[in-house]
Amino acid sequence: MSPVRPAAVVVLAAGEGTRMRSATTPKVLHALAGRSLVGHVVGAARRLDPEQLVVVVGHGRDQVTAHLGELDPDALTVVQEQQNGTGHAVRVAVDALADQGREPSGTVIVVCGDTPLLTTETLGALVETHQQEGNAVTVLSAHVPDPTGYGRIVRIADDARRPGEGGAAVAGIVEHKDATEAQRAITEINSGVYAFDGKLLRAALAGLTTDNSQGEEYLTDTLTVLREAGHRVGAVAAADHREILGINDRVQLAEARRLLNQRIVEGWMRAGVTVVDPATTWIDVDAVLEADAAVLPNTQLHGRTVVQAGAEVGPNCTLRDTRVEEGAHVLNATCEGAVVGPGATVGPYTYLRPGTVLAAKAKAGGFVEMKNAQVGEGSKVPHLSYVGDATIGVGANIGAATIFVNYDGVAKHHTVVGDHVRVGSDSMLVAPVTVGDGAYTAAGSVITEDVPPGAMAVARGRQRNIDGWVVRRRAGSPAAEAAQRSTAQRDAAGGVQDGVQDTAGPTAGQVEASNKEMDQ
Numbered sequence: 001m002s003p004v005r006p007a008a009v010v011v012l013a014a015g016e017g018t019r020m021r022s023a024t025t026p027k028v029l030h031a032l033a034g035r036s037l038v039g040h041v042v043g044a045a046r047r048l049d050p051e052q053l054v055v056v057v058g059h060g061r062d063q064v065t066a067h068l069g070e071l072d073p074d075a076l077t078v079v080q081e082q083q084n085g086t087g088h089a090v091r092v093a094v095d096a097l098a099d100q101g102r103e104p105s106g107t108v109i110v111v112c113g114d115t116p117l118l119t120t121e122t123l124g125a126l127v128e129t130h131q132q133e134g135n136a137v138t139v140l141s142a143h144v145p146d147p148t149g150y151g152r153i154v155r156i157a158d159d160a161r162r163p164g165e166g167g168a169a170v171a172g173i174v175e176h177k178d179a180t181e182a183q184r185a186i187t188e189i190n191s192g193v194y195a196f197d198g199k200l201l202r203a204a205l206a207g208l209t210t211d212n213s214q215g216e217e218y219l220t221d222t223l224t225v226l227r228e229a230g231h232r233v234g235a236v237a238a239a240d241h242r243e244i245l246g247i248n249d250r251v252q253l254a255e256a257r258r259l260l261n262q263r264i265v266e267g268w269m270r271a272g273v274t275v276v277d278p279a280t281t282w283i284d285v286d287a288v289l290e291a292d293a294a295v296l297p298n299t300q301l302h303g304r305t306v307v308q309a310g311a312e313v314g315p316n317c318t319l320r321d322t323r324v325e326e327g328a329h330v331l332n333a334t335c336e337g338a339v340v341g342p343g344a345t346v347g348p349y350t351y352l353r354p355g356t357v358l359a360a361k362a363k364a365g366g367f368v369e370m371k372n373a374q375v376g377e378g379s380k381v382p383h384l385s386y387v388g389d390a391t392i393g394v395g396a397n398i399g400a401a402t403i404f405v406n407y408d409g410v411a412k413h414h415t416v417v418g419d420h421v422r423v424g425s426d427s428m429l430v431a432p433v434t435v436g437d438g439a440y441t442a443a444g445s446v447i448t449e450d451v452p453p454g455a456m457a458v459a460r461g462r463q464r465n466i467d468g469w470v471v472r473r474r475a476g477s478p479a480a481e482a483a484q485r486s487t488a489q490r491d492a493a494g495g496v497q498d499g500v501q502d503t504a505g506p507t508a509g510q511v512e513a514s515n516k517e518m519d520q
């Protein structure tokens, strides 16, 4: 018998999370592997395909509700004004559904919003066992090395079996704070995940009291309530206890992050991705890698980053929402919202910002920053340049230290560089400007006007050499002495005697004459 689709999943996310000690962020919005705590839980729950998905919010409700609106617009949020306990939270949710005429009658799953490692597979197995055994409630338990702080699963019979080996019926759950010494020795704990028979849930919740050490309505007490009403109560242990890790503070958050990352990285390695150093490779849940991609140490792949077959990323890369296509190499780079085309190369020390698209075999080299720039096939920006708001054709070469001057202090403007253009080193291309196909620009030029196809644009001051200046004006300096030695050697070798001039520089006529010479 295959399990019946759950009628509802209720995610509890109203608690303050005091132990996170955050002034700004509700507990369930703290992030790991590219999603919030509650984002992971809602994702796992959504994949069960429940008829309804309800999230109980309270502390930081505006932030949490806005977040859920983006994450899963179909999720219903219900406000629990005061956090009177997990049982109260579920009651608020079920009452809200009932008020809308949507009270679930099939299987209702309850999960906490702070267990990000929980998988859909484990939830599915819980549903299956719950339905097969015909239970009123089935709790997901786990055997843990250190049960401190968790509710303990108390089994009825002291029969020959050890707890959790199956068979010994569940008496109930006792919270750590309410437990006796003997109960605290129990290592089978409550994960905070349950499957309920929806038809029995509301009555069970109505039977809860606040008669406990925390003065709260404990959801855990529904097990006793239902058992005492003559219903079947079960527990199923999770295969891996680490999956139910509940996050209460930032130490546990870091631990969960490490465990989740390990799961993700191992998954990609088994799918054919080379990961040289899993311990320093961080991959978000939504990143996608193809077989024969390689990730080198100290690399982070965030958001919806994609690394295709044969591509190599790292070492020392941070990529967010970036696509690295087949056979491309990205080294020591930070890339956001960029596309690195097939066989293209990036790095080292390169910053690609949103809207950067490198076509096949293009290059963004060392100390290059790009933003909103389309670089054509085989075009190269090898060294020390800023390319902002630009379209570059195919086969172009942008000389070292070229700046695309895109900002006039008020607005951004676009630059177009044609096919097979050669931009000389240390050029400024002042946008809006177009450099036509096949054109050249002279090194050090400030290009403010369009350059026709095939032209050579020169826009810079002329060089003039003031012979003998250092010997006259910096007499006795090491530079003057070096110059004199050089002149003496040249003279001794019979060099021309046209060196030192008497005046402080060439005349205007001389400059004009030499400029004419250069124009030839």
Ligand code: UD1
Pocket (backbone or CB within 6 Å): 012, 013, 014, 015, 016, 056, 058, 080, 082, 083, 084, 085, 086, 087, 088, 089, 112, 113, 114, 149, 150, 151, 152, 173, 175, 189, 190, 191, 192, 217, 218, 219, 220, 246
């Ligand atoms: C709870 C369980 C405990 C279990 C543990 C697993 C109860 C009484 N105890 O303890 O048996 O071992 O989880 O991690 O259920 N919440 C609300 N509204 C409230 C109170 C809590 O929405 O009024 C939410 C919290 O935001 C959180 C979840 O319920 O996501 C669990 O609450 P928390 O206070 O962390 O419960 P624990 O003491 O950890």
Ligand code: CA
Pocket (backbone or CB within 6 Å): 112, 114, 246, 247, 248
């Ligand atoms: Ca908890």
